[in-house]
Amino acid sequence: MMRLRQLCRDFQVGDQVVHALDHVDLEIRSGEYISVMGASGSGKSTLLNILGLLDRATSGTYTLNGADVSTLDDNALAEQRQENIGFIFQSFHLIPRLTAVENVELPMLLSGTPVAVRRERAQEVLEAVGLGARFDHRPDQLSGGERQRVAIGRAIVMKPSLLLADEPTGNLDSRSSTEVVEIIEQLNDDGISLMVVTHDPDLGERARRHLFMRDGKIISDDGDAA
Amino acid sequence: MLLRDVFRFTGRSVLAHRMRSILTSLGIGIGVAAVVLLTSIGEGINRYIVEQFTQFGTNTIAVQPGKANTLGISAGVFNSVRPLSLQDAEALLRAPYVLHSVPAVSGSASVEARGRERNVNVFSVGPEFDQAFRFRVSRGTFLPHDDLERPRAVVVLGSTVYEELYGNENPLNDRVRIGGERYRVIGVMESKGDMLGIDLDDTVYIPAASGLTMFDREGLHEIDILYDDGANVNEVIAGIERILVARHGGEDFTIISQQQMLDVLGSIINVLTIGVGALGGISLLVGGVGIFTIMTIAVRERTGEIGLLRAVGAERSRILQLFLGEAVLLACLGGLGGLCAGVGIIAIVNITIPAMPASIAIEYVGLALGIAVLIGLVAGVLPARRAAAMEPLEALRTE
Numbered sequence A: 001m002m003r004l005r006q007l008c009r010d011f012q013v014g015d016q017v018v019h020a021l022d023h024v025d026l027e028i029r030s031g032e033y034i035s036v037m038g039a040s041g042s043g044k045s046t047l048l049n050i051l052g053l054l055d056r057a058t059s060g061t062y063t064l065n066g067a068d069v070s071t072l073d074d075n076a077l078a079e080q081r082q083e084n085i086g087f088i089f090q091s092f093h094l095i096p097r098l099t100a101v102e103n104v105e106l107p108m109l110l111s112g113t114p115v116a117v118r119r120e121r122a123q124e125v126l127e128a129v130g131l132g133a134r135f136d137h138r139p140d141q142l143s144g145g146e147r148q149r150v151a152i153g154r155a156i157v158m159k160p161s162l163l164l165a166d167e168p169t170g171n172l173d174s175r176s177s178t179e180v181v182e183i184i185e186q187l188n189d190d191g192i193s194l195m196v197v198t199h200d201p202d203l204g205e206r207a208r209r210h211l212f213m214r215d216g217k218i219i220s221d222d223g224d225a226a
Numbered sequence B: 001m002l003l004r005d006v007f008r009f010t011g012r013s014v015l016a017h018r019m020r021s022i023l024t025s026l027g028i029g030i031g032v033a034a035v036v037l038l039t040s041i042g043e044g045i046n047r048y049i050v051e052q053f054t055q056f057g058t059n060t061i062a063v064q065p066g067k068a069n070t071l072g073i074s075a076g077v078f079n080s081v082r083p084l085s086l087q088d089a090e091a092l093l094r095a096p097y098v099l100h101s102v103p104a105v106s107g108s109a110s111v112e113a114r115g116r117e118r119n120v121n122v123f124s125v126g127p128e129f130d131q132a133f134r135f136r137v138s139r140g141t142f143l144p145h146d147d148l149e150r151p152r153a154v155v156v157l158g159s160t161v162y163e164e165l166y167g168n169e170n171p172l173n174d175r176v177r178i179g180g181e182r183y184r185v186i187g188v189m190e191s192k193g194d195m196l197g198i199d200l201d202d203t204v205y206i207p208a209a210s211g212l213t214m215f216d217r218e219g220l221h222e223i224d225i226l227y228d229d230g231a232n233v234n235e236v237i238a239g240i241e242r243i244l245v246a247r248h249g250g251e252d253f254t255i256i257s258q259q260q261m262l263d264v265l266g267s268i269i270n271v272l273t274i275g276v277g278a279l280g281g282i283s284l285l286v287g288g289v290g291i292f293t294i295m296t297i298a299v300r301e302r303t304g305e306i307g308l309l310r311a312v313g314a315e316r317s318r319i320l321q322l323f324l325g326e327a328v329l330l331a332c333l334g335g336l337g338g339l340c341a342g343v344g345i346i347a348i349v350n351i352t353i354p355a356m357p358a359s360i361a362i363e364y365v366g367l368a369l370g371i372a373v374l375i376g377l378v379a380g381v382l383p384a385r386r387a388a389a390m391e392p393l394e395a396l397r398t399e
């Protein structure tokens, strides 16, 4: 479903070149549950962003559902993100002036879904993440865990095939973390591919496949053979 | 994204900072209000003047002594100019299409009757004055067709003069003194009101020859011509010119048609209105700078939001549209607010000070609103383009 071949991502910082990803090979099949761990600066977020089409490779190829994404233009990338990929960020990235249900609706709003349809779908999703009673609350009226659950709702409202989470529990206490993890694992059980970047070994351990990175390289991958 | 949702989304953004949005719109609002107010007053004055000039008909021509040269100074001051005579006025009746030719001398003098005295305007005119300018007598008759040089000493009183001197009594055949000379009252005019500040009711009308003597003048101030409605004004002017040149042996007179006068006045007022409108335009410009500033700040504040929108599928053009829409919305709010304020103030002025002429100039109002939208676009385009140009990842990382 997703395949990286000899993929590099270099950053030019002053007169120095940082190899954030250094000839990475990776294959992800649909429905997988992968955790990415490694020291700070090892390239975990960069890998996630490339997979999520938020960033482009310097060299190498990335094939998504059989198509080489380097041929896609800016608008086509936006469309792919909208349809296939859901993002969960450490800092939630909710729009403060919109209510929970409106934040969840946002991708559908952008895709031109009529109000009635998207409202019903957003409520359904909010109920699925356990926020049935919080539709009309703005982000500043919600706890951290609740905010992240709204963000999860927004990530899955378009029924993407891949869910990318960059330290989703990084800003949460342990109880909220457990709730959030249980929700995204439930989504994975329902068939969505899940990739979680984390510093938390316990959380990393829960995945079925574990990647370890160092200096832009994947140094261990226990699912590659499968 | 549905158009309705675009409106709603930008509306929400504007509403999120209520105070800030209002203050930003205020600049445009004041500009539009100023344009509406100033141009309306200009338009009002324009209408007032046109009304004043046309209340006695538009098919009139005035002939004055002396030739105005390009410097606008009457050459008559320096050269020997033959004055316009009563005979000239009579001769002009023979010009084509001319219906009435009215000699006129004016001044002021005191009128005495029944032991009362009053200072009034004196119009000393030909006997066709009333017909030429659609005046009517309420009692008696207007000045008679009499001997040109030696008319009888008769007077027609304006309505105010009559009321002040006689109250309700019958003035006909009574003797009054005007500037020391004795005149017999033969008529009273209907009330006419003002013309360009001259109270036509506080005026007495005496024969033209009497006025020449009273004010010790060689010639007339003016000959007023009324011509046939259907005639071409240039042909009428040519006919008048031919006759006067033949009589005077040169062109030592000036012919001004009502139409010319209206055109000149109209163009002066237009220039004034445009100038005043431009002043309002400057406040619109200042308003535009305000919108530019606020949109620049908004784009910086909402960088994370821009990244998020891009991550969940918004194209660059969508980001551009949303932020541009916000700028235009701010400008439109200001424009509509200013329009309401301007129209409201004019309505209040019209009710409280009816004498103050003010009438809304629709074309300028439309223009002001159009310009407000345009300013919103221009002010918003740079910040919106900056927002659209952001790389989604960098925008997301900015906290």
Ligand SMILES: Nc1ncnc2c1ncn2[C@@H]1O[C@H](COP(=O)(O)OP(=O)(O)OP(=O)(O)O)[C@@H](O)[C@H]1O
Pocket (backbone or CB within 6 Å): A011, A012, A013, A018, A019, A020, A038, A039, A040, A041, A042, A043, A044, A045, A046, A047
């Ligand atoms: N936009 C950028 N410009 C320059 N260098 C960058 C940029 N983004 C990432 N890098 C560099 O690339 C390397 C990998 O960064 P990345 O964010 O992927 O690390 P990470 O594994 O996610 O670290 P962390 O656990 O701290 O989030 C780092 O050395 C970082 O400094």
Ligand SMILES: [Mg+2]
Pocket (backbone or CB within 6 Å): A044, A045, A046, A166
């Ligand atoms: Mg990271």
